[in-house]
Amino acid sequence: MSARRKWMLLVTCILIAVCAVSVLAGSREAVAQKRVTIRDSMGRTVSVPCPPQRIVELNGDVAELICAFGDAGKIVGATTYTLNDKMLSQKVRKAKDVGKSFTPNVEKIIALKPDVVFGYGSFLKPECVAQLQRAGIPVVFLDCYKVKTMAQDIRTLGVILNRRQEAEAYIAYFQKYQKLFAERTKNxxxxxxxxxxxxxxxxxxxxxxxxxxxxxxxxxxxxxxxxxxxxxxxxxxxxxxxxxxxxxxxxxxxxxxxxxxxxxxxxxxxxxxxxxxxxxxxxxxxxxxxxxxxxxxxxxxxxxxxxxxxxxxxxxxxxxxxxxxxxxxxxxxxxxxxxxxxxxxxxxxxx
The missing domain is CATH 3.40.50.1980 (Nitrogenase molybdenum iron protein domain)
Structure with a gap:
């Protein structure tokens, strides 16, 4: 093969590689830009990236479900409670401590650049929420601790994480026993x-x-x-x-x-x-x-x-x-x- 042909082949390979990288970068940007609008446990309408790649949890119940859905690695910030939990701590070893559920360190959360923050709606202070929202970080309140709304909350989390199948499997298991207890005691x-x-x-x-x-x-x-x-x-x-x-x-x-x-x-x-x-x-x-x-x-x-x-x-x-x-x-x-x-x-x- 002549030197000219070798040179042309090299240039062609470089161009193909550059195009591939551009396409990949474009696809990643498209994924990052995809959003979904949900209604959380407080009745708020929130637009969030779907699926989020960087999550901060201020709600241990949500953290457990995220782990159950296979997305523990996406939790970049967690409460002291979760990090001290002997079971969940095994799943979120790389997460940074952001403090307590109701009084978190907002500056630490913002520094982690999360795509979304999950919290308890009834307890997180409004000023914390406002500070996160000013930083462009969506805050989603999901209870995930009340039996009556458990299925709804899990389903919403499944939509946000793009884990609908995993969410429905969890709901089915939960409701199987929930219905059994109700059926046997109703009379x-x-x-x-x-x-x-x-x-x-x-x-x-x-x-x-x-x-x-x-x-x-x-x-x-x-x-x-x-x-x-x-x-x-x-x-x-x-x-x-x-x-x-x-x-x-x-x-x-x-x-x-x-x-x-x-x-x-x-x-x-x-x-x-x-x-x-x-x-x-x-x-x-x-x-x-x-x-x-x-x-x-x-x-x-x-x-x-x-x-x-x-x-x-x-x-x-x-x-x-x-x-x-x-x-x-x-x-x-x-x-x-x-x-x-x-x-x-x-x-x-x-x-």
Whole structure:
């Protein structure tokens, strides 16, 4: 081959390579420019890149679902809570700490140049939202902790991430058990349903109407001791509770009572003992009969709420749900969606 032909061949190859790079760059730009408009849990209409390549989460429930959909690697910023979570931290090792869910470090978030920020709508301060929006960063509020709107929230997240198939698979699994609990308890007369005090993470804080905990109790056919109150999270006294005499007490354990993935039941056991010795509680039916239960925050509300519901359903109606194995449901769920083996203590006592 002559030198001239070699030179022409080289020039041709270079031109082809340049064109290929230009086409690839153009296609990447097109992907980056693609957007989708959604309505979030607060009823806000938000336009976001689809799918986002850089995500900051201020909502641990959304973070868990993002991991379940296979997009953990796109989380560039995460809350301290998520990064300290023994299970989720394995999935988001490269994410930077942006602080707390309700009071994040906005400057750190902006520096990460995210395509979208996911947060809890009821708790993130308006000034934080405004600062992010001024920086051109869309903020999406998705609850992903309320049973009644779980399917809707998961479906919206699936649209944003372009993970519709994964979202529908998760919804189908969640609703299978949600419907089972509702179907089996729907015909139980009100006066035959156990009266339950479901204590939130903070001591003496009730699960009132509109709270995620109240929705769980409704879903398993329980009588919520706070059903007639006006507030979602009212504070109560020992005297108030003793006078109403609940038949079952369930405590949602926050990080102050270590439980869940990789933890032992020791802290939950200690918390149960402390609660049963609160002033006057020895007169409460639930305490006298030993029906005081600890429930990890990991399965309380959120994407794995059906596991918590399964335990609660068995505590309230052991015969009606004798064929249900909450641990087996949890094990299958973790393996199926997160590729994680079940380990740790999530309730105390189990029966």
């Amino acid at each position: 139980i007369p009100l006066n035959k349903r156990p009266l339950v005090y479901l204590e939130q993470y903070t001591d003496y804080t009730l699960s009132g109407p509109g709270s995620g905990g109240a929705e769980l109790l409704d879903g398993i056919g329980a009588r919520n001791i706070g059903a007639g109150l006006r507030e979602a999270y009212p504070k109560i006294s020992s005297e108030w509770l003793v006078a109403r005499n609940p038949q079952v007490i369930i405590k949602a354990c926050s990080t102050s009572v270590p439980s869940g993935y990789g933890e032992s039941a020791d802290a939950m056991k200690s918390k149960r003992t402390e609660m049963m010795h609160r002033p006057g509680w020895n007169r409460i039916s639930a305490v006298r009969q030993g029906k005081v239960y600890m429930l990890s925050s990991e399965i309380f509300t959120g994407p794995r709420a059906i596991v918590g519901m399964a335990y609660m359903a068995k505590w309230l109606y052991p015969q009606l749900f004798r064929d249900i194995n909450p641990e087996a449901i949890h094990k299958e769920m973790l393996k199926k969606f997160l590729g994680v083996e079940l380990k740790g203590a999530y309730v105390y006592p189990e029966k």
